[in-house]
Amino acid sequence: MTTATTLTAALLGVADDEARGYSHLTSEKEPARQVSYAALYRRARRFAAALQGLGVQRGDRVGLILPDSAEFIDGIYGAMLAGAIAVPIYPPMNLGQFDAYLGNTTHILRQAGCTVIITDAKVRPILGKLLTSVPRVRTIETYAGAIKGVTESAAPTEVDVRPDDVAFLQFTSGSTSRPKGVTLTHANLMANIAAIGGAQGGLGITGEAYGVSWLPLYHDMGLIGFVFTPVVHRAKGVRFISPLMFLKRPAVWLRQISECRGSITFAPNFAYGLCTTRVKEAELTGVDLSSLVVAGCGAEPIQVATLRAFADRYAPYGFRSTAFLPCYGMAEHSLAITFIDLHADLTADRIDAASLAQKTAAPAREGEPAVEVVNCGRPFAGHGLRVVDPAGQPLPDREVGQIQLQGPSVMQGYWNDPERTAEALRGGWLATGDLGYTVDGELFVCGRIKDLIIVHGRNYYPQDIEWQASQVEGVRRGNVIAFGVQAHGEDREHVVVAAEIRQLPEDPAEHDVLRGKISAEVLAGLSLRVDVVLLLPPGALPKTSSGKLQRSKAAELFVSGELGKGTQQAGALGLIKHLAASRWNFIKASLGSRGE
Amino acid sequence: MSVAADNSYEGVLAKIFEYLEEHRVERPTAAITAESHLIRDLGLDSLQSFEMVSELEDHFSVIIPLDLFQSAETLEDVARAVVQVVQVEAA
Numbered sequence: 001m002t003t004a005t006t007l008t009a010a011l012l013g014v015a016d017d018e019a020r021g022y023s024h025l026t027s028e029k030e031p032a033r034q035v036s037y038a039a040l041y042r043r044a045r046r047f048a049a050a051l052q053g054l055g056v057q058r059g060d061r062v063g064l065i066l067p068d069s070a071e072f073i074d075g076i077y078g079a080m081l082a083g084a085i086a087v088p089i090y091p092p093m094n095l096g097q098f099d100a101y102l103g104n105t106t107h108i109l110r111q112a113g114c115t116v117i118i119t120d121a122k123v124r125p126i127l128g129k130l131l132t133s134v135p136r137v138r139t140i141e142t143y144a145g146a147i148k149g150v151t152e153s154a155a156p157t158e159v160d161v162r163p164d165d166v167a168f169l170q171f172t173s174g175s176t177s178r179p180k181g182v183t184l185t186h187a188n189l190m191a192n193i194a195a196i197g198g199a200q201g202g203l204g205i206t207g208e209a210y211g212v213s214w215l216p217l218y219h220d221m222g223l224i225g226f227v228f229t230p231v232v233h234r235a236k237g238v239r240f241i242s243p244l245m246f247l248k249r250p251a252v253w254l255r256q257i258s259e260c261r262g263s264i265t266f267a268p269n270f271a272y273g274l275c276t277t278r279v280k281e282a283e284l285t286g287v288d289l290s291s292l293v294v295a296g297c298g299a300e301p302i303q304v305a306t307l308r309a310f311a312d313r314y315a316p317y318g319f320r321s322t323a324f325l326p327c328y329g330m331a332e333h334s335l336a337i338t339f340i341d342l343h344a345d346l347t348a349d350r351i352d353a354a355s356l357a358q359k360t361a362a363p364a365r366e367g368e369p370a371v372e373v374v375n376c377g378r379p380f381a382g383h384g385l386r387v388v389d390p391a392g393q394p395l396p397d398r399e400v401g402q403i404q405l406q407g408p409s410v411m412q413g414y415w416n417d418p419e420r421t422a423e424a425l426r427g428g429w430l431a432t433g434d435l436g437y438t439v440d441g442e443l444f445v446c447g448r449i450k451d452l453i454i455v456h457g458r459n460y461y462p463q464d465i466e467w468q469a470s471q472v473e474g475v476r477r478g479n480v481i482a483f484g485v486q487a488h489g490e491d492r493e494h495v496v497v498a499a500e501i502r503q504l505p506e507d508p509a510e511h512d513v514l515r516g517k518i519s520a521e522v523l524a525g526l527s528l529r530v531d532v533v534l535l536l537p538p539g540a541l542p543k544t545s546s547g548k549l550q551r552s553k554a555a556e557l558f559v560s561g562e563l564g565k566g567t568q569q570a571g572a573l574g575l576i577k578h579l580a581a582s583r584w585n586f587i588k589a590s591l592g593s594r595g596e
Numbered sequence: 597m598s599v600a601a602d603n604s605y606e607g608v609l610a611k612i613f614e615y616l617e618e619h620r621v622e623r624p625t626a627a628i629t630a631e632s633h634l635i636r637d638l639g640l641d642s643l644q645s646f647e648m649v650s651e652l653e654d655h656f657s658v659i660i661p662l663d664l665f666q667s668a669e670t671l672e673d674v675a676r677a678v679v680q681v682v683q684v685e686a687a
Contacts, residue, residue: 028659122663244662248646249653278647280654456643 006186008080008161010232015041017234024070025256026242035070037231040077043070047078048156050146054139056116058083058159061169063109063117063137065127067091069240071143072217073227075118076168083159086168087112087181088218091123102130104179108171109134111416112181118143163187169415170220170331181415182331189228191408192334195380196225197233202380203264203294203325204342205229210291211238212262214246214253214271221266221299224335250274251283254314258287266296269303270456272310290318294342298327300454301447301486301493302374304348311346321346328376328445332430334409337385338443340377348372349444359400361437361444373444376436383407384429387438392427400437400446404429453484453493455528462551468525469497472517476500481541483555494531497522498554498563501535511535534563601656603682608656608675615651619644630672638671652678658685 004010014021014037021036035043056062062084066072072088079086089108092101109117109130116139119127127140167189169181197205211230215222217240226238239260245252254275257265272295297307311321324346329336340347350370355362364370379385384406387395395401410430413421424431436445453462465482469475479500484493497518505511515533522530540563542553557563601607609630616628616638634640640648649665656678664677 027661029661242662244646244666247643248662249650274643278650 004232005163005190006161006165007077007167007189007228007232008186010190010228011037011041011044011077011081014038014231014234020235020237022070022073022230022238022240024068024240025245025252026068028245028252032239033070035073040073042153043074044077044081045156046147046150046152046154047074047143048081049150049154051078051082051084051116051118052156053149054116054141054146056082056084059085059166060116061085061087061112061114063087063089063112063114065089065091065105065117065119065123066143067120067123068143069217069242071120075143076223076227078156080161080167081159082156083161083165085112085166087114087171088168088223089171090216090218091119092126102126106130106133108179108181109137111179112169112171113416115139116141118146120144161186163190166412170223172331180417180420183412183415184334185412188334188409188411189224190232191382192336192380193224193229193232195383195409196229196336196339197235198380200381201339201378202342203339205233205235205264207234207236209233209235209264210260210262211235211264212241212253212257212260213238213265214241214243215267216243219299220331220335221268221329225266225296246271249283251279254279254284254287254289254317257289257292258317261291263291264294264296265292266294266298268299268456269297269301269306272297273303273306276306276309276313284317288318289314290320292319292323294325295319295323296325296327298329298336300456301445302326302376304346304372304374307346307374326374326376328403328434328436328443330432330434332411332424332432333405334411336380337383337405337409338377338379340375340442344377347375349375349439361398361400361439361446373446376443376445378441378443379405380407380409383409385438385443386429387436395437397439398437400435402449403432403434403436403443403445405432406430447486453482453495455484455493455495464526465495465497465522465528465530466549468522469499469518471525472499472514472521474501474503474514475518476502476538479538479541479549481549481551481554483551483558485555485559495528496532496534496555496558497530498534498536498541498558500538500541502538504535504537534558536563603656603679605675605679608652608678608682609671611652611655612648612671612675615648619648628671630670630675632671633669634671634674649674656682658682 004013017037019036021040023032023034025032051062062079064072064075064086066075076086089105113136115136117127117137118141121142124140124142130137163186165186167184167186169183171179171181196202211226213222213226215226217223217227230238239256241252241256307324311319322343322345326340326346327336328338350364351373352362352364352368352370386404387401388404389395389401406429413425433449434445435447435449436443462482466480469480470477481498483496485496487494499518514535518533519530522528542550542557554563613628632638634645649660653660658681660677660681668674668677
């Protein structure tokens with residue numbers, strides 16, 4: 001662990017290390033490319049000099065749209081060395097969906113006030129029209145083009161980077177409407193990273209630790225967890241795997257852990273599920289997972305059944321279930337909030353389903369219907385965590401309420417957005433919008449109050465889904481509600497779209513066609529699969545007296561089987577019964593939403 | 597593969613049809629053709645598309661580069677990508 005107080009100083013601390021550092025696996029046919037810490041330092045300095053050559057000054061925001069992980073890391077450290085504020089923006093994943101992508105990117109660039117964008121030769125042509133729609137952007141340059149302007153040993157004009165300087169902006173992922181720019185200083189990041197790797201309550205990262213990650217680097221878990229943390233704690237290194245390679249063939253993650261003797265990895269719940277269902281035995285020849293000390297799980301609701309299935313499947317390959325480290329975290333708190341003890345086993349609370357609906361997490365009796373809530377562990381030293389009721393009063397153990405946070409890891413606010421900053425930071429606490437309860441200082445997370453729908457680690461805002469559904473002919477525009485329902489025992493939320501139809505056709509076959517069109521529209525616009533489409537007559541959706549749609553009310557009605565009663569919905573009833581055991585919506589509905 | 601897979605364009609396309617018949621979640625009314633769009637007509641999300649590609653890789657014993665597949669929009673595009681890789685590897 002370094003004594004540095006900024007990430008740039010931490011980087012300087014490993015600048016002489018030619019032996020250790022990162023490696024990048026981006027293709028099945030080529031070996032991983034090595035970039036030692038020393039090489040990283042040289043590359044980042046050159047990039048910083050190049051940025052300054054492009055006229056970038058202290059505090060300027062620089063958009064980074066770099067699919068190549070090595071270039072992206074140069075970019076983010078380089079921007080810091082130049083005194084600029086990096087704004088990571090995810091590259092387009094599917095080349096057929098530019099419109100939604102450009103809409104999202106335009107919003108981020110405007111909100112952040114970026115003047116310069118650094119990208120690669122493949123993405124650059126797509127960004128051309130941004131120059132007219134975001135006039136503040138004066139330069140779109142490729143990484144290669146930018147560094148060509150300076151020599152290989154170029155160094156930037158020294159900038160005195162201070163702990164209170166903004167290190168970068170983390171735009172919340174997934175939405176096409178209004179991503180928020182989480183503003184983090186060097187001090188925020190250093191506090192969180194110190195806690196993440198610390199010996200007490202953290203991962204105990206030493207010079208022997210080796211990380212393996214396929215996480216996208218424009219997401220907090222990938223960037224802070226695997227790009228910044230290893231440098232600060234001077235870990236042996238990290239193997240980065242392209243996220244697309246993982247999605248195509250999840251076994252690559254396990255094979256790389258085995259090959260690198262990886263000790264630390266993190267992933268959302270769904271990734272462990274994919275490894276259980278999609279990996280064939282033939283892909284696991286010679287795989288040995290016994291080196292793994294930490295298999296972190298966070299970023300989306302944790303399903304204990306998914307993790308147990310993974311542990312069962314991979315025990316013969318040396319995986320120890322004590323490696324599982326469920327955690328709770330969010331970008332607004334830099335990254336991590338709670339960890340379970342490094343050597344503790346995965347544990348879950350068996351809660352009486354009926355009591356949970358009443359906002360109390362009473363342990364279930366033997367034989368009674370129960371829901372399992374994973375123990376996410378304790379907050380870090382020097383950080384505060386409490387659970388409050390809707391009036392903001394702290395709740396005792398086992399009472400479910402909103403989780404609030406305090407301490408050095410809490411963000412400064414949302415960039416250029418005082419309104420939503422004030423909503424999130426009230427009375428010295430960060431309102432997480434998540435629901436949970438504590439037992440003897442340990443946190444159990446029940447779900448999100450806000451209406452975010454998280455599928456495969458990506459965030460979807462109901463407004464976006466509703467807008468897409470409204471594009472279909474026959475749908476009453478503005479009379480669509482989308483929400484997620486956590487299907488018990490499954491890896492992901494089920495996405496439900498309830499749409500009012502101007503004139504419901506009489507022929508059931510036409511209902512199928514209409515449902516198909518709505519699903520297709522959402523899929524095309526957001527790459528999101530809708531699980532249930534309900535067609536409703538005009539006026540069937542719950543609204544407030546002022547005519548505002550009530551999402552949580554609709555979800556509650558759906559779970560109880562009352563939404564759209566009497567309309568044609570073949571197949572929906574079985575699903576409703578299946579979902580009735582779910583926990584999130586009971587609580588969501590009973591506590592209401594932040595900002596509603 | 598104990599029996600060599602038919603890696604002509606028609607053979608690849610037939611394998612794709614066979615795979616989709618077995619695995620497709622949605623049952624759209626229109627028939628699957630070479631022109632079927634992965635998202636619009638077949639309703640495949642990105643994970644499902646990737647799953648199909650890894651299945652094709654196993655069947656034809658090839659590795660399809662990510663960028664080749666990223667620009668594919670229809671089944672014909674996917675089949676041509678596979679054929680292209682097969683021919684490069686055979687050469």
